[in-house]
Amino acid sequence: MYEVFPAIVYLLCFATSAACAWLLIRSYRQSGARLLLWSALCFLLLAANNLVVVFDLLILRDVDLRIARQLLAVAAVSILLFGFVWDLEEE
Known part of the structure; x- marks a missing residue:
């Protein structure tokens, strides 16, 4: 029963972001x-x-996808930061 809750949270996070x-x-x-x-x-x-969190922690438990998760998170924040700086320079 308690193993279902993390799966629900991970899927809800994915659905919310999407x-x-x-x-x-x-x-x-x-x-x-x-x-x-x-x-x-x-x-x-x-x-x-x-x-990737869903795949890493729920589906592919033998494979460590931590680096892919961190790279995607850094890329997401970097794109947003780049957009802030670029739009600031054009004003």
């Missing part, structure tokens, strides 16, 4: 604000990170 990315992409298409694009890309990578 839903945020989808909503941000939809808003970017309507408004064209580039900050929404950078945020959407960040959340896409965070959703991929959460999907």
Whole structure:
């Protein structure tokens, strides 16, 4: 019973990140604000990170995907930071 709760939490985190990315992409298409694009890309990578967490901790228990998870998280934050700096320079 207690083994089900982590799986539910990991899948809910993935679903939330993917839903945020989808909503941000939809808003970017309507408004064209580039900050929404950078945020959407960040959340896409965070959703991929959460999907790798599901595979790492629930499906492929023998394989260590910790480096892939960390690289996806760093890439997500780096893209958002890059977007902040780039949009700041153009104003």
